[in-house]
Amino acid sequence: xxxxxxxxxxxxxxxxxxxxxxxxxxxxxxxxxxxxxxxxxxxxxxxxxxxxxxxxxxxxxxxxxxxxxxxxxxxxxxxxxxxxxxxxxxxxxxxxxxxxxxxxxxxxxxxxxxxxxxxxxxxxxxxxxxxxxxxxxxxxxxxxxxxxxxxxxxxxxxxxxxxxxxxxxxxxxxxxxxxxxxxxxxxxxxxxxxxxxxxxxxxxxxxxxxxxxxxxxxxxxxxxxxxxxxxxxxxxxxxxxxxxxxxxxxxxxxxxxxxxxxxxxxxxxxxxxxxxxxxxxxxxxxxxxxxxxxxxxxxxxxxxxxxxxxxxxxxxxxxxxxxxxxxxxxxxxxxxxxxxxxxxxxxxxxxxxxxxxxxxxxxxxxxxxxxx
Numbered sequence: 001x002x003x004x005x006x007x008x009x010x011x012x013x014x015x016x017x018x019x020x021x022x023x024x025x026x027x028x029x030x031x032x033x034x035x036x037x038x039x040x041x042x043x044x045x046x047x048x049x050x051x052x053x054x055x056x057x058x059x060x061x062x063x064x065x066x067x068x069x070x071x072x073x074x075x076x077x078x079x080x081x082x083x084x085x086x087x088x089x090x091x092x093x094x095x096x097x098x099x100x101x102x103x104x105x106x107x108x109x110x111x112x113x114x115x116x117x118x119x120x121x122x123x124x125x126x127x128x129x130x131x132x133x134x135x136x137x138x139x140x141x142x143x144x145x146x147x148x149x150x151x152x153x154x155x156x157x158x159x160x161x162x163x164x165x166x167x168x169x170x171x172x173x174x175x176x177x178x179x180x181x182x183x184x185x186x187x188x189x190x191x192x193x194x195x196x197x198x199x200x201x202x203x204x205x206x207x208x209x210x211x212x213x214x215x216x217x218x219x220x221x222x223x224x225x226x227x228x229x230x231x232x233x234x235x236x237x238x239x240x241x242x243x244x245x246x247x248x249x250x251x252x253x254x255x256x257x258x259x260x261x262x263x264x265x266x267x268x269x270x271x272x273x274x275x276x277x278x279x280x281x282x283x284x285x286x287x288x289x290x291x292x293x294x295x296x297x298x299x300x301x302x303x304x305x306x307x308x309x310x311x312x313x314x315x316x317x318x319x320x321x322x323x324x325x326x327x328x329x330x331x332x333x334x335x336x337x338x339x340x341x342x343x344x345x346x347x348x349x350x351x352x353x354x355x356x357x358x359x360x361x362x363x364x365x366x367x368x369x370x371x372x
Contacts, residue, residue, distance in 0.1 A: 003363075015359050016032060016332070021078045021336050025085065027052055050065040050089075088129040088213050127144075147218050163184060167281050180209065183208070222264045226243035240315055251269040252274075254268055270316075279332040307324070344365065
């Protein structure tokens with residue numbers, strides 16, 4: 001296993017919310033948010049960082065691929081369209097005038113102030129993708145995400161799925177929905193104003209695209225009380241969804257979908273997977289003559305420490321503990337597998353005194369990941 005530092009804030013900035021994907025040509029793309037002058041969620045300015053690993057194995061220096069002074073480019077999930085080879089990183093462009101919680105303005109006043117900022121800067125709020133085909137040129141494109149009628153809306157968690165803090169997306173390979181881009185996301189079931197509201201007002205969901213990322217549709221409710229999810233396709237075409245939960249019991253939550261993410265069933269606590277209420281990552285990888293699931297998170301109920309890999313050989317039903325990749329403080333993570341090199345990539349927040357001092361990447365084989 002090799003561990004490299006990829007992102008670290010400078011001058012009071014903080015790199016957070018990693019997302020990593022591989023491409024068919026052997027490149028691997030690592031993305032993160034650069035929070036300007038703070039590590040807090042209510043950063044008044046954020047940009048999108050990127051580092052690209054070449055097929056030969058070297059990582060490019062981290063650089064800001066998108067951002068604008070006074071605006072939040074709030075990062076979402078990255079995904080590779082396996083049909084076209086295009087890599088996309090979703091984000092929400094926000095004219096920052098208010099806080100996610102403890103809102104100072106009414107929705108109408110917040111929109112009026114945002115409109116003034118849009119006019120001043122010649123920009124427009126909304127959902128976007130940052131996309132590339134060659135790892136050199138990255139372009140921004142505004143996208144449409146159709147909402148779920150069951151959602152009730154609210155800023156920032158609205159009626160349409162929002163993938164901030166969620167795992168990387170996938171291109172489905174099996175069955176009726178093959179070719180669909182599926183991305184974990186979350187939305188509001190009712191207005192969310194504080195952490196207690198998340199237990200009933202937040203739910204994970206998916207956003208899916210059947211036109212290679214031109215438009216997206218919000219899928220079904222995963223389970224009220226969840227947020228920041230991650231998903232993988234099983235060999236039979238079902239979707240396994242694993243969620244951060246806000247119930248305070250220290251367990252992740254599992255659910256499954258048989259219709260490409262349009263609805264979810266069999267919700268239950270994943271009692272083999274403990275958490276300190278934190279984001280996690282999930283990935284389907286080849287192992288011997290089968291596909292298995294790998295999962296990464298800080299494996300503790302007390303603190304964000306011990307970035308650990310776990311494995312499931314039965315489609316998410318049960319889990320066994322694998323390698324602890326890092327015993328330091330650790331936070332959000334993302335997983336990718338490169339078929340050309342046969343390497344697994346774990347991109348994760350970590351540090352000695354804080355879990356958000358830097359973002360490192362651990363490169364290993366699947367066999368190494370399974371070592372307990």
